[in-house]
Amino acid sequence: MRHALLQKLRSLAEQRNACGIVVSTEASVFYFTGFRGPGYLVYSIADDSFTLLVPALEFLRAKKALTEEALEGYLDVVAFTPYGLPGGLALDATDDYKLVTGRASDVISSMFQDGCKLLVETDSITLVKKLEKSFTVEDVSGAVEDMRATKEPWEIERIEVATEIAEAALNTAISSLEADMSEAEIAAIIEYEMRRRGAIDHAFPTIVAFGENTVYPHAEPSPRRVLGYKPQPVLIDLGAVYKGYCSDITRTLMDGATTEFRKVAEAVHEAVYTAIDAIRPGVSAHEVYEAARRVLASNGLDKYFIHSLGHGVGIEVHEKPRISYRSDVELREGMVVTVEPGVYIPGKFGVRIEELVLVTRKGARVLSRFPSILW
């Protein structure tokens, strides 16, 4: 599985005539190694070797991750500690325990010849500044993001399970809705249900909004706002993390929907599916955005659509590609993206419907299965 991804890193180093690569964002280290935590994946062209450099306390967990991913022959784990461990190490008797003293940036620097070109994927300016003292540093964050944007079949399977978990939790939450329940209680039910069903975490703090709170795209669930007896719109945006991969879906419902709510919700629903119909490999992301916007405009609602249409979903809940009016990214087979137009009418209510979609060879496959018309 993942050794094919390591091969892509090796090719990148070769193409750019570099002496090596350092990958250091938690999401990308996880992508290439299956280890989630602080660490650095280092590739050296000179000895054609991959090293996962982790703080001493993470050593055993990193080893375990590599065993689980069948990466043992491809990648060495080395632990570092800035000042050494005063009590010595119970583990240093084992053959494979490698501990080096020094800061990560010094350990990395010692692996390469001064002055060579080093490719770096990081969000740490400190690391870049330190490496720049000895090497020509080239940022490859964009290239790594592009690799991650196209999903392997095993990644898609994980996203599908994360979606099933979120939808099961959503189903429980909707059936639990009662007049005396608060937004926070519904959010708590969702988070509990996702964990109970195998999610390791939520992909982002669950959004539950009732009534006027639905006008905020990122509403915060309140323990004081209860549903009550009067018909109210209910907006729920949730996602689970399963084996490191996220899901992301939104539904807006209303029991006893008003005519005005129904009209807006139907326009948003049409916008979602018109945009999904526009998805296929080779199409520009902004064209998909425009397809949704046109539907809202023909209903006089486009001025209430105040965010982008969607985003890539994978190890991170927001990753490449962005689907906005400015995005000229070409969609490719294997990308997983959200399609989530929303209409937020100040002082009244908001409606957002979000589907999770896989770009296929011919078009799009909607991964989210939960009914989208709930009024």
Ligand SMILES: [Mn+2]
């Ligand atoms: Mn989203």
